[in-house]
Structure formats: C-alpha cells, structure tokens
Amino acid sequence: MNPxxxxxxxxxxxxxxxxxxxxxxxxxxxxxxxxELTKEVFRRLDGDKMRIYxxxxxxxxxxxxxxxxxxxxxxxxxxxxGNGADEIIYVMMIMFDRAVFFPPTYSCxxxxxxxxxxxxxxxxxxxxxxxxxxxVGEGDVVFxxxxxxxxxxxxxxxxxxKILKKGAFVxxxxxxxxxxxxxxxxxxxxxxxxxxxxxxxxxxxLAAQRIGYVISSEKFIDxxxxxxxxxxxxxxxxxxxxxxxxxxxxxxxxxxxxxSERERMKKALKELNxxxxxxxxxxxxxxxxxxxxxxxxxxxxxxxxxxRSFREGVRITIGKREENETILKELEVFR
Amino acid sequence: MNPxxxxxxxxxxxxxxxxxxxxxxxxxxxxxxxxELTKEVFRRLDGDKMRIYxxxxxxxxxxxxxxxxxxxxxxxxxxxxGNGADEIIYVMMIMFDRAVFFPPTYSCxxxxxxxxxxxxxxxxxxxxxxxxxxxVGEGDVVFxxxxxxxxxxxxxxxxxxKILKKGAFVxxxxxxxxxxxxxxxxxxxxxxxxxxxxxxxxxxxLAAQRIGYVISSEKFIDxxxxxxxxxxxxxxxxxxxxxxxxxxxxxxxxxxxxxSERERMKKALKELNxxxxxxxxxxxxxxxxxxxxxxxxxxxxxxxxxxRSFREGVRITIGKREENETILKELEVFR
Numbered sequence: 001m002n003p004x005x006x007x008x009x010x011x012x013x014x015x016x017x018x019x020x021x022x023x024x025x026x027x028x029x030x031x032x033x034x035x036e037l038t039k040e041v042f043r044r045l046d047g048d049k050m051r052i053y054x055x056x057x058x059x060x061x062x063x064x065x066x067x068x069x070x071x072x073x074x075x076x077x078x079x080x081x082g083n084g085a086d087e088i089i090y091v092m093m094i095m096f097d098r099a100v101f102f103p104p105t106y107s108c109x110x111x112x113x114x115x116x117x118x119x120x121x122x123x124x125x126x127x128x129x130x131x132x133x134x135x136v137g138e139g140d141v142v143f144x145x146x147x148x149x150x151x152x153x154x155x156x157x158x159x160x161x162k163i164l165k166k167g168a169f170v171x172x173x174x175x176x177x178x179x180x181x182x183x184x185x186x187x188x189x190x191x192x193x194x195x196x197x198x199x200x201x202x203x204x205x206l207a208a209q210r211i212g213y214v215i216s217s218e219k220f221i222d223x224x225x226x227x228x229x230x231x232x233x234x235x236x237x238x239x240x241x242x243x244x245x246x247x248x249x250x251x252x253x254x255x256x257x258x259x260s261e262r263e264r265m266k267k268a269l270k271e272l273n274x275x276x277x278x279x280x281x282x283x284x285x286x287x288x289x290x291x292x293x294x295x296x297x298x299x300x301x302x303x304x305x306x307x308r309s310f311r312e313g314v315r316i317t318i319g320k321r322e323e324n325e326t327i328l329k330e331l332e333v334f335r
Numbered sequence: 336m337n338p339x340x341x342x343x344x345x346x347x348x349x350x351x352x353x354x355x356x357x358x359x360x361x362x363x364x365x366x367x368x369x370x371e372l373t374k375e376v377f378r379r380l381d382g383d384k385m386r387i388y389x390x391x392x393x394x395x396x397x398x399x400x401x402x403x404x405x406x407x408x409x410x411x412x413x414x415x416x417g418n419g420a421d422e423i424i425y426v427m428m429i430m431f432d433r434a435v436f437f438p439p440t441y442s443c444x445x446x447x448x449x450x451x452x453x454x455x456x457x458x459x460x461x462x463x464x465x466x467x468x469x470x471v472g473e474g475d476v477v478f479x480x481x482x483x484x485x486x487x488x489x490x491x492x493x494x495x496x497k498i499l500k501k502g503a504f505v506x507x508x509x510x511x512x513x514x515x516x517x518x519x520x521x522x523x524x525x526x527x528x529x530x531x532x533x534x535x536x537x538x539x540x541l542a543a544q545r546i547g548y549v550i551s552s553e554k555f556i557d558x559x560x561x562x563x564x565x566x567x568x569x570x571x572x573x574x575x576x577x578x579x580x581x582x583x584x585x586x587x588x589x590x591x592x593x594x595s596e597r598e599r600m601k602k603a604l605k606e607l608n609x610x611x612x613x614x615x616x617x618x619x620x621x622x623x624x625x626x627x628x629x630x631x632x633x634x635x636x637x638x639x640x641x642x643r644s645f646r647e648g649v650r651i652t653i654g655k656r657e658e659n660e661t662i663l664k665e666l667e668v669f670r
Contacts, residue, residue, distance in 0.1 A: 014565035033385035050368035208570035230349035235543035
C-alpha cells in the first residue's frame with residue numbers, strides 16, 4: 001500500500017469539541033492573556049527581526065526560564081523549547097525506540113505515536129491509579145503527566161524513581177505544574193535519563209502561541225536540538241513567553257483563583273456523591289461508567305456546555321466562577 | 336547504544352553563519368516586515384483567542400491563500416499549513432519510506448532525514464544541472480526546489496513529469512516562487528502524487544514568524560494533517576500571514592526591486608568573468624572550486640560580510656542596493 005493510504009489507515013487527527021457557550025473541554029485558562037502584556041510584546045518587537053531566521057531559543061528566553069525554575073544546578077544547556085509542549089513529545093517519539101504510557105493519560109501520546117509510526121506500549125494505571133509494574137529499559141521513553149491528565153492526581157516520587165532505575169528514559173510532563181505547585185525537577189540531579197516538560201499554554205494563557213520547554217541533561221538537550229526543527233518557535237511567540245515571565249505576579253493571582261475554584265468544585269462534587277479523583281490540575285475528573293457518562297455529556301451539550309469524555313469518566317476544566325456554578329447546577333440536577 | 340547517543344552520532348544541527356554587518360547567508364528578504372502591517376496584526380488580535388487552542392489552519396487563512404493562488408481547480412481541502420515550509424518537509428520525511436534529493440540542493444533535506452532517521456538517497460544533479468536518471472517509485476518522496484536552492488535555476492516541467500510518471504511522490508519546493516513568478520502548480524490537475532510547498536519567509540519578510548503552506552490532493556492533505564502537530568502554527572503567525580496577503584501590493588514592489596537587483600548582479604558578475612548560474616531566486620550563485628571559494632569567503636568575512644558556502648561554490652543573497660554594491664566591489668577586487 002502506498003504511504004499516503006497507509007497513514008490514513010494508521011493515524012488519526014486530534015479532534016476537539018465544538019466551541020460552545022461554555023467550553024470546558026481543553027483545560028484552557030479561563031483568563032485572556034492580559035492586554036497590557038500584549039501591548040508590551042508589540043512595543044518590544046523589532047520589525048527588522050521579523051524578516052530573519054530568528055534564534056530558537058534565544059538566550060534571553062532561556063535565561064528567564066532558568067530564573068523562573070530557580071534552581072542552583074541547571075544551566076543554559078539544560079533547557080530547550082518546543083512548538084508547544086506537543087512538539088517536545090512528538091520529537092521524543094521520534095528519538096526513542098518505543099513509547100510507553102499509562103491510560104487514562106494525555107490522548108496525544110497515542111495520537112503522536114501513530115502519527116510518526118513509533119512503536120508504543122499502553123498499560124493502564126492500576127485501579128488505585130498507580131503506575132503498573134512493567135518491563136522497560138534502555139530505548140524506551142515513558143510518558144508520565146504529573147499531575148496526571150485527565151485525573152489530575154499526583155504520582156509518588158517513588159513510582160517515578162522505579163522507572164528511572166530500570167534505565168528507561170522518563171518524560172515527566174509537568175504541563176499542569178503551576179496548579180499543583182510542586183515539581184520533581186530535583187530528580188534531574190540524580191538521573192540523566194529524565195526530561196521535564198512544561199508549557200506556557202495553561203498557567204500563562206498562551207495556548208494559541210505554542211510555547212513549551214524541556215529541562216534535562218546537557219546531552220539529552222543536545223540530542224533534542226538535533227532532532228527538532230531548527231527554527232521551531234517564532235520570534236513573536238518567544239517574546240510573548242519572555243513578557244509573561246517578567247509579569248509572573250499577574251499569573252500567580254489567577255492560578256490561586258483557579259486552584260481555589262478547583263477545590264470548591266471538588267468539595268461540591270463530593271457532597272453530591274460523585275466519585276472524583278484528587279485533581280491538582282486546572283480541571284476535575286468524575287469517574288463514571290460509559291452509559292452515565294454519555295448521558296451527562298449529552299445533557300451538558302443541550303445546555304451548550306462542552307466537556308471532555310474519557311473511557312473512565314468525564315473531565316471538566318475549571319472555568320470562571322459563574323461557569324463553574326452553571327456546571328455544578330447541571331451536575332446537581334443530573335444527580 | 337542508547338538512543339540519545341545514537342542521535343548525537345547520526346544527526347547534526349542546522350548551523351548558520353554569525354550575524355555580521357552584511358548578512359547575505361540565509362536568503363532572507365532585505366526589507367523589514369512593514370511596521371504598519373504589524374500594527375494592523377496587533378489591532379486585529381483578540382486577547383481571548385490567545386488563551387485557547389486556536390485552529391491551525393483557520394478557515395480564513397486558507398481562503399486567503401486560495402485567493403492568492405488564483406486557480407480554478409483548488410479547494411479548501413487542497414491546502415494546509417506548516418511551522419515554516421520546514422515542518423512540511425520534515426513531516427514528509429516521516430510520511431514516506433525514502434527521501435530522494437539532488438545536491439546541490441536545500442541542505443535541510445539531508446539534515447531532516449538524519450534527524451528523523453529516514454532512509455534517503457542523494458544523487459547529484461548532472462553537470463548541466465538537470466535531474467539525473469534515477470530509479471524511484473511508490474514509497475519514495477523526491478524533493479525538488481524550483482527555483483533550485485542554491486543555484487536558483489529552473490528545472491524543466493518535463494524533468495518533473497518524468498519523476499511523477501515513475502510513481503514517486505514529488506515535493507516541489509517553491510519557496511522562491513515569487514522571485515521567479517512562474518509555478519508548476521497546474522501539474523496538480525494531472526498528478527495526485529505531487530505536493531507544492533510554499534513559504535511566507537522569503538517574499539513576505541516573515542521568516543521569524545514560521546509560516547509555510549502546502550498544496551496537494553485532498554487525500555495527501557488529509558494524511559499530512561494526521562501526521563503534523565495538530566496546533567502547528569500560532570494564532571499570531573496566522574494573523575501575520577493573513578494581513579500580509581491582504582497587502583500584497585507592498586510585497587510585489589519589493590519583489591520587483593529584488594529581482595532587478597538580482598539581474599543587475601548577474602550581469603555584473605558575468606562581466607567580471609565569474610561562472611554563475613541563471614538564478615531566479617533572491618540570490619545568486621557563483622561556481623568555484625573549494626580553494627577559491629574558501630579564499631573568497633574568508634576575504635568577505637574580514638569585511639564582516641557573511642555568505643553561504645556549498646561544495647560547488649558560493650551563494651549570495653540579494654540585499655539592498657548598497658549591500659549588493661559593497662559585495663560587488665569585493666568581488667571585483669577578488670577577481
């Protein structure tokens with residue numbers, strides 16, 4: 001069969017819910033990127049830089065990321081950037097011999113593995129949401145979101161270490177780090193076979209600008225830089241990221257709001273007797289069987305509310321207070 | 336050997352010349368992106384779109400590209416976009432079984448093939464710069480820049496057809512199309528195994544914004560969209576592309592300037608008895624043996640002028656008139 005036909009048979013696109021009145025399907029930040037910061041980005045743009053192949057990453061962005069990480073052991077060569085965290089994941093699928101992940105997990109792991117034709121192994125999390133016993137080793141890259149997507153729960157450091165000790169490479173996907181506040185970045189001091197993936201899409205309201213970053217050993221970063229596109233993140237996107245990091249206070253306040261709404265939602269859902277996970281992301285997760293889930297998603301769709309379905313239940317992004325109230329009322333009626 | 340070590344051995348980064356007083360190494364447009372258009376982009380941005388996973392491509396951009404292409408046979412599903420033309424090339428390396436290209440050619444074909452671990456075949460152009468006789472077929476993707484990079488010469492339509500008839504897929508890389516003014520896009524009416532690649536980096540002074548597009552059969556575009564990153568081009572970059580296409584007149588004037596400078600340069604170089612190709616890109620190419628080439632590049636570097644070396648000679652980007660004059664004077668002295 002010719003390659004084009006083969007791809008249409010093998011790979012499938014990432015599909016998203018129709019944009020509705022209340023859109024809580026993609027774990028987007030409910031706050032727009034601050035207008036005064038967009039103005040600052042444009043004030044800073046140099047028209048003559050637009051026409052050139054602008055360094056990706058530029059030194060200044062890496063310095064600001066290092067400052068944000070605030071460690072005493074990471075240097076310039078320990079960090080690189082991606083066209084969203086997605087490009088970093090995609091490139092790692094290309095770099096290693098086999099991808100391993102544990103559903104329920106970020107759906108793009110499977111989508112990208114199929115897209116690039118990578119070998120992959122999916123083993124579900126255990127019933128109590130722990131990483132299962134698996135045989136992995138050199139050549140494998142194990143993708144672990146922490147907080148996990150879609151459940152939002154935290155894996156124990158020992159669970160991660162167990163995989164690291166087996167010699168597999170671990171891609172620890174901390175896309176939702178800011179809503180939890182704790183990172184396993186210190187594991188990098190001990191392990192060379194680890195990369196931490198982060199993004200500006202969630203906490204910094206910059207999903208449309210496509211900027212992620214990766215932190216690892218110098219050697220891994222060197223290899224990553226050889227495999228990714230040389231000019232992978234635009235000049236304007238890098239400028240957005242820099243300006244965001246310079247105004248971290250604005251985003252911290254918003255994160256606090258989202259975290260407090262998440263905790264309020266969790267409490268309310270428990271009181272309504274829903275079975276939920278202990279989410280530390282900007283979303284909550286309700287365990288449901290397929291029939292109940294479909295009924296709920298359908299009811300919400302009638303009210304023009306979009307959420308995301310998983311085999312194990314429903315994930316609801318934390319929105320602004322009135323959006324969360326609306327969905328809570330629906331969940332009350334549904335109960 | 337572990338995958339990270341293997342990559343460091345196999346793949347190499349795309350290296351660029353140091354930015355100098357006069358930088359004519361990367362075929363960048365000498366004119367900055369117009370400030371009034373950057374202002375227009377900014378005026379049009381919706382802060383609330385920045386926080387979301389914005390459609391890539393958005394319908395409006397595809398419509399504007401179709402309008403620009405101005406054909407009677409292409410529809411929305413015949414076009415997609417990339418994070419620069421580079422992503423389109425990179426993804427095609429992943430899609431097909433083997434990449435084929437003809438040096439001297441765009442250096443990223445080899446770099447990306449090594450990066451993604453694709454099989455590839457390099458066969459040099461014939462002495463008179465024609466496509467060599469090769470055995471290719473289904474499963475192969477043949478990359479042909481037209482105008483060719485770095486020589487800038489045009490391949491005959493019959494040379495392209497010969498490959499198409501063999502059943503290989505042809506990626507016709509028209510990155511420099513606007514400086515030539517003629518496309519082989521009509522071949523798409525006849526052949527399903529063809530994609531035309533274009534970019535906003537050259538004619539539209541938007542290299543730093545990373546926007547390319549690809550035109551092909553519905554089926555190929557569907558397959559490409561499954562393999563590429565789902566959100567591959569940022570909201571702001573797409574807005575830049577749209578605003579550029581709405582003000583095509585500004586760019587046409589600049590293209591005329593560059594083309595007339597190129598013709599002036601070619602004439603002057605001939606008069607100085609340099610052996611040059613008939614370039615239709617925004618650059619000229621001087622054939623030189625290695626020793627002469629190194630001596631020239633070294634001399635130019637002393638004067639803080641950067642150009643690009645190839646095994647077959649030197650490629651010099653067309654700059655603004657005074658830059659072209661400066662380099663011509665150097666070439667006169669060198670002669």
